[in-house]
Amino acid sequence: MVEIRKLTEEFEGFCKDESRSVGYAESISFPETEEDIRYVVDTMRAQGVPVTIQGGRTGLAAAAVPYGGHVMNLSRMNRLLGIRKCGENWYIRVQPGVVLQNLRKAIEEKAFDTAGWSEEDRKAAIEFAADGEYFYPTDPTETSACIGGMAACNASGARTYRYGAARHYVSALRVVLSDGNLLALRRGEVFADGRTLTLTAENGKTYCIDLPGYRMPDTKNASGYYAADNMDAVDLFVGSDGTLGVISEIELELLPLPKVIWGVSCFFAEEAQALDFTIAVRNQVQHASALEYFDRGAIAILRRQKTLSTAFAALPDVEEWADCCVFVELGCDAEEQALDDLYRIGDIMKACGGDEKNTWVARTATDKETQQFFRHAVPESTNMLIDERKRKDPVITKLGADMSVPDEHLKDVVAYYRKTLHENNLETAVWGHIGNNHLHVNVLPRDAEDYRRGKALYAKWAQKITEMGGAVSAEHGVGKLKRDFLTVMYGEKYIREMAAMKKQLDPCLMFGRGNLFAPEAAEGKEVMH
Amino acid sequence: MNILVCIKSVPATTKVSLDPVTHTLIRDGRQSVINPFDLSALEEALCIREHLGGEVTVLSMGIPDTTRLLRDCLARGADRGMLLSDRAFAGADTLATSYSLSCAMNVLPPMSLIICGKMAVDGDTAQIGPELAGALGIPCISDVLEVKEITEDTIIVRRGIDGGEAIVKAALPAVITVVKDIRNPRMPSIAGIRAAQTMELDVRTADGILADKSRCGLNGSPTQVVRTFIPVREQKSEVIEGSASEQARRIIGIWEGLKI
Numbered sequence: 001m002v003e004i005r006k007l008t009e010e011f012e013g014f015c016k017d018e019s020r021s022v023g024y025a026e027s028i029s030f031p032e033t034e035e036d037i038r039y040v041v042d043t044m045r046a047q048g049v050p051v052t053i054q055g056g057r058t059g060l061a062a063a064a065v066p067y068g069g070h071v072m073n074l075s076r077m078n079r080l081l082g083i084r085k086c087g088e089n090w091y092i093r094v095q096p097g098v099v100l101q102n103l104r105k106a107i108e109e110k111a112f113d114t115a116g117w118s119e120e121d122r123k124a125a126i127e128f129a130a131d132g133e134y135f136y137p138t139d140p141t142e143t144s145a146c147i148g149g150m151a152a153c154n155a156s157g158a159r160t161y162r163y164g165a166a167r168h169y170v171s172a173l174r175v176v177l178s179d180g181n182l183l184a185l186r187r188g189e190v191f192a193d194g195r196t197l198t199l200t201a202e203n204g205k206t207y208c209i210d211l212p213g214y215r216m217p218d219t220k221n222a223s224g225y226y227a228a229d230n231m232d233a234v235d236l237f238v239g240s241d242g243t244l245g246v247i248s249e250i251e252l253e254l255l256p257l258p259k260v261i262w263g264v265s266c267f268f269a270e271e272a273q274a275l276d277f278t279i280a281v282r283n284q285v286q287h288a289s290a291l292e293y294f295d296r297g298a299i300a301i302l303r304r305q306k307t308l309s310t311a312f313a314a315l316p317d318v319e320e321w322a323d324c325c326v327f328v329e330l331g332c333d334a335e336e337q338a339l340d341d342l343y344r345i346g347d348i349m350k351a352c353g354g355d356e357k358n359t360w361v362a363r364t365a366t367d368k369e370t371q372q373f374f375r376h377a378v379p380e381s382t383n384m385l386i387d388e389r390k391r392k393d394p395v396i397t398k399l400g401a402d403m404s405v406p407d408e409h410l411k412d413v414v415a416y417y418r419k420t421l422h423e424n425n426l427e428t429a430v431w432g433h434i435g436n437n438h439l440h441v442n443v444l445p446r447d448a449e450d451y452r453r454g455k456a457l458y459a460k461w462a463q464k465i466t467e468m469g470g471a472v473s474a475e476h477g478v479g480k481l482k483r484d485f486l487t488v489m490y491g492e493k494y495i496r497e498m499a500a501m502k503k504q505l506d507p508c509l510m511f512g513r514g515n516l517f518a519p520e521a522a523e524g525k526e527v528m529h
Numbered sequence: 530m531n532i533l534v535c536i537k538s539v540p541a542t543t544k545v546s547l548d549p550v551t552h553t554l555i556r557d558g559r560q561s562v563i564n565p566f567d568l569s570a571l572e573e574a575l576c577i578r579e580h581l582g583g584e585v586t587v588l589s590m591g592i593p594d595t596t597r598l599l600r601d602c603l604a605r606g607a608d609r610g611m612l613l614s615d616r617a618f619a620g621a622d623t624l625a626t627s628y629s630l631s632c633a634m635n636v637l638p639p640m641s642l643i644i645c646g647k648m649a650v651d652g653d654t655a656q657i658g659p660e661l662a663g664a665l666g667i668p669c670i671s672d673v674l675e676v677k678e679i680t681e682d683t684i685i686v687r688r689g690i691d692g693g694e695a696i697v698k699a700a701l702p703a704v705i706t707v708v709k710d711i712r713n714p715r716m717p718s719i720a721g722i723r724a725a726q727t728m729e730l731d732v733r734t735a736d737g738i739l740a741d742k743s744r745c746g747l748n749g750s751p752t753q754v755v756r757t758f759i760p761v762r763e764q765k766s767e768v769i770e771g772s773a774s775e776q777a778r779r780i781i782g783i784w785e786g787l788k789i
Contacts, residue, residue: 010773020604031555077772204544264719316714339726346719356723364562365541 002036004029004043006242007071014071014087016063017057019481020143020397025052025066030076032183034174034182034248037072041246041510042180044070050513055097055146059153060400061479062243067514072246074148078102080112081249082121083128090134090254091171096148096247099370100140105148105363107134133257140475141376148247153477154222154239156291158329161435163255165475167238169374172251175237175244176389178506181205183245190233197233207491209504211236212497219404220436222480224486224516225498241477243512244505249507258289258331260338263362263371263495264345267322268354271295271418274324276352278434280316281328282407284348290329297444298378299325300431305381312381315374326434327375378431382442391445396445398412399454401461404438405470417441424453438474462488480514487517495521530583530681532574532773533640534631535661536565536602537594539651563598566646568605572712574644575606577679584608586640588633590618590626596730604717608777611637615734620747623652627660628749632740634665636733641681643704647672658706668703674711 007014007028016022026049031037044051054064055074077095079101084091094103106112109421110129114122118161128134132349138150139157148157151173156165163169172186195211211227226235237244255380268274274293281288299322305312318325328345332338346356362371386398415441427450432440441461443454462472462485472478472485487495499522503509509522538561574585587602589595589611611633613765618629636639643662648655656672662669670686678685685698686705688788710752717725735742743749769776 158714265716316713316715339722342719343723346723349719356719359718359720361604361717361719361722366562366568366714367566370713370716 001039002029002031004040004070011071014057014073014297015066017059017062019060019062019065019479021062021065021481023052023062023065023067025069025071025272027069028071028349030073032076034176037074037176037248038070038180038182039244040070041176041178044300045178045180045508046185047151048508049510051246052512053148053152053246055149056099056142056144058142058145059149059479060402060476061153061473061481063153063479063515064149065338065510067480067519069513070133074246075146076301077148077248078146079116080106082117083112083118084121084126085124085127085131088256089169089461090128091251092136092254093172093249093251094147096146096151096250098147100145100147100150101143103298104143107136122493123472124386126183126402134254135257136169136252137255138166138169141379147250147252148368151238151247151250152240152242152474153479154226154404154493155477156220156222156433156436156475158292158433159328161291162289162331165222167226167235169233169253170238170250170252172249173234173237173247174249176246177201177207178245178508178510179205185233186251187232187234192229192231192233194229195227197231197236199233207505209236209501210497212490212494212501214497217404217406217469217489219406219473220433220438220474221404222371222475223471223473223482225501235429239477241479241512241515243502243515245511256335258287260330260332260335261289261368262332262338262342263360264328264330264342265360265371265374265511266326266328266345266349266354267318267323267358268326268349268352269321270353271324271414273353274326274434275414277326277348279410280352281326281345282435285328285330285344286422287330287332287337287341288328288435289331290327290434292327292375293434293439294325294327294378294516295376295428295430296323297427297442297456298382299323301381301385301429302374302377303347305377305384309384310498312377314370315377316370319358322358327371339482344467378429381430382444383442389444393448395448396451399443399445399451399458400437401441401458402473402476403461403465403470404433404436404474405465405468409468409470410437413437413465413468413470414439417461420429420460424457426450426454426457433474436474437470459484459488465489483515483517499523530577530581530641531638532577532583532585533637533643534567534571534574534585534587534602534607535643535645535657536567536571536587536589536598537646537649537657538562538589538591538598539564539649554738561598562653563601564646564649566648566650566707568646568709568714569709570644570646570707571602571605571607572714573676573707574642575715576712577642577676577777581679581681581725585643586611586637588627588630588637589613590621593732597619599724600728601717603728603730604721605715606717606721609728609731611731611733613733613735613738615745617735617740617742617745617748620749620750621745623654623656623660623743624751625747625749627657627719629735629738629740630657630661631664632660632735632738633733635739636737639702641701642679642684643667643702645704645706647706649710655706656684658704662704665704668699669705670697670699670703671706673705673707676705676711726760
């Protein structure tokens with residue numbers, strides 16, 4: 001059985017994640033099977049110890065950072081378990097610790113370690129190898145993320161513009177609850193009755209759950225529990241930030257890979273042109289799968305990085321006049337279709353005051369690699385800049401907003417960001433998923449005062465975004481860092497409803513202590529902000 | 530200045546397999562691409578044109594589908610393209626290929642500079658550039674890392690040599706072969722792609738370039754491929770996972786297994 005170890009200095013790394021928050025814990029375990037998970041859950045429940053669930057620790061909201069208790073790290077549950085075809089679609093079953101880039105590689109190369117697979121799954125794997133090309137559409141930038149974590153925070157990526165967030169591709173889940181019972185859920189099988197959801201564990205025990213009564217924003221959203229009338233039970237666990245149970249197995253839907261995938265970077269002299277362009281592309285370009293933005297600040301950081309580091313020397317040069325860039329990815333069935341869309345993009349650029357000469361079109365693997373290098377270099381260079389500043393003043397960290405608004409508010413929200421940033425004289429780099437009106441507005445504090453002002457600004461933005469009908473966390477999840485924003489978005493009443501619902505499944509408040517709401521709120525006490 | 534850039538179509542992937550019966554490459558349905566060294570050659574040519582004016586012509590020899598790659602070069606900024614496509618060119622080794630490419634000069638305007646990639650990623654011979662220069666009777670500088678200076682009459686380059694680098698000057702016309710890192714190839718623009726779709730490509734047979742067919746293709750190739758095979762890779766790697774002490778134990782285990 002899995003060992004429960006003291007969290008010694010050797011395991012210190014497991015007390016932090018990519019959000020750069022640092023927590024603490026007394027013990028740690030690395031389950032390899034569902035039985036291991038149940039053993040740890042039973043042991044911790046008996047001792048009254050809270051459990052923080054983690055995988056790749058690539059999250060940006062500190063959901064995997066422990067606030068005391070036990071750390072259950074699932075990174076060793078990294079096996080692919082089987083594959084099946086249903087209708088025209090393929091479904092792959094994985095353990096939660098499978099790393100995204102390994103999953104992608106296995107699907108792309110159609111090479112699976114089938115040791116331990118059933119005869120049926122092995123036959124299906126052979127059939128899959130002979131079938132066309134498929135892919136898993138959820139594409140966060142961080143490819144070392146674990147599938148379990150991606151489901152837990154309802155992760156997204158550039159292609160969410162076309163394909164939607166992680167939840168759409170979770171077709172089945174197995175979840176270990178805090179009492180050690182197992183839920184096996186398949187999409188399309190268990191639905192709520194209005195806002196009441198009844199779940200039945202494998203041993204027959206039933207759980208009657210009152211779903212929170214709020215209406216979720218009509219945008220890309222990873223803020224708090226999914227709650228809707230007659231919702232599918234799977235959706236409750238996707239995006240639950242590790243607070244309701246331990247996901248021990250996930251089945252993912254795979255889609256046929258578009259035959260032609262081209263990337264187009266479109267450069268503009270003014271942000272207003274880029275916004276008009278985005279809105280027009282959204283309405284007129286049929287096969288766009290991603291619409292991403294890089295503003296003046298982001299491009300400036302790249303230009304700087306290119307001169308500083310040989311690792312970035314191969315970055316293509318952005319001409320001096322260019323202020324910002326919108327990246328469009330096309331996913332088409334044939335080249336003719338892609339050409340049609342490409343020319344339409346050119347026409348739209350002209351109509352918005354740009355010029356189709358000022359584009360980079362990546363049609364070959366080499367060009368796509370260059371373009372991807374450019375896109376990924378933006379967050380990487382920003383982190384390097386922040387690390388540099390942090391060495392001078394340890395208080396400084398990057399402040400990154402992850403908020404989204406409905407389509408009609410794109411221009412309003414950008415104007416609001418610009419106005420408030422200008423008023424506060426803050427240095428920024430903005431990039432992200434403009435197609436979903438979801439921009440990562442990053443404040444780059446030069447000193448502790450900038451940091452303080454930036455943080456205050458974020459709280460103000462949460463209020464404004466809520467007024468616009470948006471979400472305070474669109475893809476990173478709420479974790480521990482954004483729970484105050486969640487309160488702004490839904491209000492104390494609904495936070496209490498969320499906490500009450502959690503208690504129906506996790507009465508000892510064992511899982512994900514501090515995620516979504518403060519521990520006191522979960523216990524029904526008044527929260528001090 | 531008129532510049533000619535030679536382009537080779539190569540398999541899109543390095544993970545090719547060989548047909549055990551015919552010993553030829555199984556193309557696996559994947560599309561061929563421009564040899565990456567040649568894309569850098571094209572970029573160098575476009576930069577020189579931006580500096581000195583003139584025209585950049587791309588030249589390739591291959592099956593009719595190669596026009597797709599030449600059109601990509603036009604989209605990236607080349608002014609014109611020529612494809613040598615004829616059954617008479619089939620089965621050519623480097624000697625026959627360089628002869629055929631040199632014959633294209635019978636019908637093309639005079640070129641001040643011919644740029645080739647240092648080598649192709651499939652054949653790895655690095656012979657075409659020097660042999661082409663030989664066939665045309667003009668100087669060749671291979672392994673060029675940087676074009677330092679160029680005028681209508683001369684070129685000064687920095688080139689790699691065994692154990693170092695050399696600065697070399699040559700009179701034009703000349704052939705240079707360039708390394709991949711000489712330039713990062715630009716991507717085509719929408720405007721470039723739009724224009725390239727309707728541009729004429731000059732497709733020529735052996736007769737169309739006044740070539741002696743006995744020196745083309747298999748007829749003109751003294752090289753014979755006796756056998757091709759995939760080398761066996763014996764090197765294996767293992768990812769060591771676990772806590773620091775577990776990883777250390779595994780390393781000690783491997784060490785002990787080596788009995789050294």
